[in-house]
Amino acid sequence: MVFPANPFKPTAGVMPPVLIGRESISLDFREGLEDGPGAPDRLMLITGPRGCGKTVMLTELGLIAKKRHWDVIDETASDGLCDRLIARIAPKPGLVSGATIKPTFMGASLGEISIAPALRPASLRDAIAAHLHTLGKGRGLLITIDETQDASLEDMTAISTAAQHLLRENAEVAFVFAGLPSLISDLLNAKVLTFLRRASIKELGDVPLDEVRTALASTIRGAGVSIDEDVLESATRATGGYPYMIQLVGYGIWRHARRRDDGNDHAIRAEDVKIGVEQARAKLGAGVCAPVVKRLSKRCVEYLMAMAQDDGPSSTSDIANRMGENMNYANGYRQRLLDEHVITSSSWGKVDFAIPFLREYLRAEYPNGNDEGASA
Template sequence: MKNPFNPSFGKMPSVFLNRDSLTQRIVTELNRVGSPFQTSLLSGQRGSGKTTLMTEVSNLISKDKNWLVINLVLDDDLLVSLINQLQRHLLNLKIIKNIDLKMNFFGLDMSASFHQQTESNFQLLFQDALEKLTKKGFHVLINIDEVHLTPLLKKFASCYQIMIRNNLNVSLLMAGLPENVSEIQNDDVLTFLLRANRIVLNPLDIESIKNSYQHIFSKAGYTFSTETLLYMTKQTQGFAYAFQLLGYHLLEEIIHSSNKTISISDINNILDTYISELNRNVYFKVYSDMSEREKEFVQAMVKSKQHKVKSQIIGNLMKKGPNYIAVYRRKLIDDQIIKPNGYGYVSFLLPYFDKFVEQEMILDEF
């Protein structure tokens, strides 16, 4: 059988956990006049399912012939790519007759330097295309993944705000890491994004993961005890990428076995591979992007040798006061690296991240 789990980044997995209702809600809201979802910011840690959710929303809304989806990459061609895609839609819909580079757009000779002219006159080109599409009853959804603050993004967002103010049929869905989304919202030029709808992708609930594992493996002809099922579920801690990764490796491990009963030892057999790929594909980048003070905070958590750690203990290990600790506690919670776990306590949100931090601490000693 084909493995239904897909731990590859950027690809749509066959198993899409517990986000169908959220996908449907976003699409429903995008079709509602005046909805706060018209401008939405998806935030979540690496592997939380941002790209998958964005893809699901795009696929669902594309079924409506009045919606056009534009996917953009945040690079030097951001503005040019947007205008190119809008013009291609105008051509395909026969709203304009041709789109060769010699056409005059607002009297501009676009053959001279298409890239330069597009960036210089982006607002006019953007508005003209949207006015034509809006007049014909079309709506445009613009998707930008992996967002972070750049001059081009600021220019695009500022022009987008004007399009909204002019009541043109355009919506925006951007996805990024929590710290990058916060930086964009708090930029002095982009304060209007503070009013945008922010969708935080929190960990998946344990019950959904448990039921999904049971359904998928039962369909493949395997059985396991409640204890084994709960043990497997616990290894993911609700992390969307971990759910895909663990399921993928377990199925690859047992697929050629004649024994159709999955045991805890089967799961333990693939844990080293599972943890190694979590480290390589997610945690190395997460940890390297942390500030030195944030690293000291999580290192103190590891040094405490406790599953849930009191903030006071972290403060004692770091030799810092409550106010100092509170700042970094809040930052790491917002970045989805740790989570509150009872009054005054925190624990790691990501599965086995404490083991990765411990490994890095040992390596730093050499």
């Protein structure tokens, strides 16, 4: 018998074999749909660092809505977000009030529209109302927006205004926004978006290791591959409960076991975990950490190196000392790193890594500090 196909999915936005540790969010959302207009979880804001499972969570909530025969529109924030939403939601995009059809080239992009910013809130609201009209009783429309931190203030204002009106009118709609954690402070500081304060905010953190162990065991053993308890335990620990790492570790150990397998006893052994985890770490470093570090200036990397000396949040004055800079200069780098979503400012005077395993990556990649003096 051939070794079973690898069930793990270490790919951004791809559903894992088991969605670990997110039942309560699914339950809240399901109840929000059941409870009808006015239920708080019909307006949800999902935040968390890269690779924590935001996109996958949007997919999961979309599936829940579809099971109840709702229509689901998924969009990702970038230029033209609101116009794209309107074009997709309106039953007849050509008839959207205030819209001009963008010239199309060589038959590409049918129905691309452009709407004057001032008209967008009303157009979006009209489009949603018209769409709801085409749906039968009890059915509704879920709109999900991914990468919300990249949305323009104009687009967010239009969407919020439309959403606010529709929710107030008890329309059968739900909105779920997902984005990086910095989104909350950015959004909630913008006056026009006060309505999002009322959103049900779900912060996606690490998954408890107990649940990781159970899920790994059922995925592996359920596919007909055996794994001893102590081997399972070391694989579980290596994930740190970070969702992307769970998939990388699962994938890596499975792949090594399959290549080693002589075709008779399908098992994942300690050696598979040792090598699979090494490969997972390298992949995480190359795929997530390296591109982030590469984009940064040398001094910003030095700021991060100084942070990596701590095992938890760092004090900004310690960092300045370690860099041999005054607080003003150090704060410049701090701000740039905050803007790039590389670090977070968890409490006054403290900074921490916003990207899981970045600390470990920096320690492994620059064991002697970043050239001169970063680790002094």
